[in-house]
Amino acid sequence: MGWEVFTQLSRSGVKTGFLDLDQIALIPGGGTHGLRARNLAAMWPNFRSSGTRCLVLAGFVDTVDEVREYTELLPDASWTLCRLRVGAGELKERFLARGWFAPELADEAVAGAMALDSSGLTDICVDTDGLAVPEVARLVIEQVGSRPDAAPALTSGSVDPVATAVSAAAPAAVLWFSGATAVGKSTVGYEVFRQVARAGVPVAYLDLKQIGTVRPAADDDPEYHRLKARNLAALWAGYREDGARYLIVSGDADRDDTVSRYADLLPGATLTVCRLHAGPATLAERVAQRGRGGGPVVPGDEIRGLSHGALQRIAERAAHDAEALERAGAGELRVTTDDRPVQDVVGQVLAHIGGWLEVDGT
Incomplete structure (x- = not known):
């Protein structure tokens, strides 16, 4: 979904970047939020100097403390956290369709997703049940654009x-x-x-x-x-x-x-x-x-x-x-x-x- 949001924004003329957070923590034992957050912060000036106005991130966070690990290192960014949700039946079906996870982990994934329903962790939440990827991306962009505190752009600043x-x-x-x-x-x-x-x-x-x-x-x-x-x-x-x-x-x-x-x-x-x-x-x-x-x-x-x-x-x-x-x-x-x-x-x-x-x- 992150890639589709990136695609739609860039096609509309907004200079947009995309980053999958898993891709910046590929080191043995390094799959932590701390490492991802530090690496993201190190890349941030480079995206800004390239003229990027919006950076779309794909990744998971489960708690406020995990979110804070990222936001505290990028205080000049305007953050919007978007949670994608889906019903338990379809989530389990998608999980098993990937084929490389142990089937018994599907129930754990469903339980974790249900717990997030009452967490209030994110700024917006979009239900993906029965919707095609482009349609969900359009709904995400509409909701992000309607946020009153959404920043219109990232400024380059005086970054070397x-x-x-x-x-x-x-x-x-x-x-x-x-x-x-x-x-x-x-x-x-x-x-x-x-x-x-x-x-x-x-x-x-x-x-x-x-x-x-x-x-x-x-x-x-x-x-x-x-x-x-x-x-x-x-x-x-x-x-x-x-x-x-x-x-x-x-x-x-x-x-x-x-x-x-x-x-x-x-x-x-x-x-x-x-x-x-x-x-x-x-x-x-x-x-x-x-x-x-x-x-x-x-x-x-x-x-x-x-x-x-x-x-x-x-x-x-x-x-x-x-x-x-x-x-x-x-x-x-x-x-x-x-x-x-x-x-x-x-x-x-x-x-x-x-x-x-x-x-x-x-």
Whole structure:
């Protein structure tokens, strides 16, 4: 729902950003409101300097104290908390449809949702029973706009986002997964993160697409690499405070100047770009699969639900990009993903970064 609200606001001409709070706490044991709040506060000046007028956040809070962890760190923001609710039957059905939760947890989810009905925690509440996503988003926007204390805009102020983002603490190593659309950057990168974390290595993970989403796009930076680089540096400083020493990133790195823009804000980092490669047939198959709803569910996957013709055009562009990267010899490490299960690809990557797994004797 957060993504749909973001989409509708930006289409109306309001420069809007989107952030899923889960995406800024991907570190072993780091899924706390305190970490999310600190990381959000570190990114806030960067969104403001990009001209963002409204930032849509998706995440959960259950108590006033949890809300306060965020609001106290952003006293210049005008906050609106919107709770989406649904009846017990439909909530349980949605929960089980996700498929990756234990069924017995569904009843706990329903009980927690019912408790929120009497909490009075949020500013507005929108019932989603029987409504399509775009319709609910429209109701949310209408209710937010009708609040008498709703602020019309975020002002840029006199913020130096680079100084705010850059930390003196530098990572020992950054591993960046790049490649064409649908080659598997996020899937492989996140699985490498999971396995490295399970080995006891103090590591964090970031998907660049999830930390720099603002629309309408800026003419001088249509991919928002400037914003993403600043937010990457800001988040890394937060992860460093929480003990992380290594960072895994997934995102586009199509040119050397793109990579250097990020590296410049991570002083002292050893940055290795791992380019994943796949042929046209594989990319077309994966694009089609995502169009049908396959693969991991991430906010803003705009391939899902597209027509056959649109998916074909995306696949053709991905194949063109993959070939261009191949000709350029992009990346220090090249790994093919054609006809290979994810674990096989991950195993090859781990063989190249085996030194990480020996940190602190683990």
